[in-house]
Amino acid sequence: MSDIELAPGKRARQAYSFDDIAIVPSRRTRDPLEVSTSWQIDAYKFDLPMMAAPMDSVVSPETAIAIGNLGGLGVLNLEGLWTRYEDPRIPLGEIASMPDKHATKRMQEIYTAPIKPELIKERIKTIRDAGVTVAASLSPARTAELHKAVIDAGVDIFVIRGTTVSAEHVAAETEVLNLKKFIYELDVPVIVGGVATATGALHLMRAGAAGVLVGFGGGSAHTTRKVLGIEVPMASAVAEVASARREYLDESGGRYVHVIADGSVGRSGDIAKAIACGADAVMMGSPLAKATEAPGLGWHWGSEAHHPELPRGERVAVGTSGTLEEILLGPSHAADGSMNLFGALRRAMATTGYSDVKSFQRVEVLIHRA
Incomplete structure (x- = not known):
């Protein structure tokens, strides 16, 4: 992100969103059938480089299983309705109808x-009994309190997700979460976020995170920019964290930390652009909330929407566009990038001549903002 002078004594950095950039075709193309979209983090390999966001409108135990069977990774929110209510269908129905x-x-x-x-x-x-990889999330504020129950239950991948996550979370009324000590004591990979700067990402990488979530999550259901004034456009954020990853790779002697774009990934073109900026995978919410199987019943919201003191999100109507399979793998019935998301990624990679996600990170991009 380049510096510009906002006023004497105050500098600002110019940053770009996914809408501000475009992927450039190369001299080589290839058959989409020769393209692999697979992604592996730690010992866990997936056919699709995607995680379903831990939001009650997106991931239930049933949709986590379905997404796992389709090649992705569903992350269950362990502070959501599924761990508060024996039958969450009742509050889900109320939220959808109010x-x-x-x-x-x-x-x-x-x-x-x-x-x-x-x-x-x-x-x-x-989820575990269905034979798919089990991923679940807690917020930084509740991780120290609840993580033992999560680990004892047999989670494969642990996700700590908040608006902004630091290497040490301090709160007056809860136990301090020292991320480095916490990760060191666990036997499962930990994915942490969100961050949007190289400095913040490096702290999490040095703390032992297996993956870093870039962005503030929530996307279309998020109002953090309006409420707190905090936002970093995603193309610049992903590229900067990917740059920090390269620095850490040298610093650590070869330890690779995955960069996962979390936010502003609403269409297939955004997925391709996120990877072009250096992401290994994406975390998605609203595209999956439109699935017929989604627990939100055509509505979408995140944990910020019900914060007891300062809500920074809202319930938004997203409607229903198709099944999870149609949204992720097709066939598509829309020409707007909202379905067959990973068929479109495969096509973008083939059109630019790349055979796998890792090599596609090197594709040329240009800025076309007016």
Whole structure:
């Protein structure tokens, strides 16, 4: 991100979103059938370089299983409705049917139900028994308190996800989370985020994260920019964190940390651009919330939407566009990049001559913002 002078004594950096950049075709093309979209983190390999965001409108135990069977990784929110209610279909139905003017307040009330460790165990067991990779998430504020129940339940990949995550989370009323010590004591890979700068990413990499989430998550259901004034356009954020990853690779003697774009990944072109900027995979919410199987019933929201003191998200209507399989793998019935997301990625890679995701990170991009 380049510096410009905002005013005497105050400098700012110019940054770019995915809409500000484009991928440049090369002299070589290849058959899409010769392209691999596979992604491997630690010992876990996936056919698709994607994670489904830990949002109650997107991932239930059932959709986590379905996404796993389709080649991706669904991440269950362990502070969501599935660990607060024996039958989450009741609050889900209420959230989907309530009028807009009451939505935020009522969601705050619904999410005051306590988290039950026995439900954490039950939900993780449901996913594990289906034979797919089990990924689950906690916020930094609840990780120290609840992580033992998660690990004991048999999670494969642990995700710590918040608006902004640092290497040490300090709170007056909860146990301090020292990320480096926490990760060192675990036997499972930990993915952490969000971050949007090289400095923040390096701290997480040095703490032992297997993967770093870039962005503030939430995407279309997020209002962090309006409420807090915080935002970093994603093309620049991903590219900067990927640059930090190269620095850490040299510093650590070859330890590779995965960069995962989390936010502003609404269409297939955004997936291709995220990887072109250096991401290994993407985390998606709203595209999957449109699936007929999605638990949000045509609505989408994140954990920020029901924060008890300062909501930084909202419930948004996304409708229904097709099945999970159609959205991820096709066939597509729309020409707007909202379906067959990874068929489109495969086509973009083939059109530019690249055979795998890692090599596609080297594709040429240009800035076309006016």
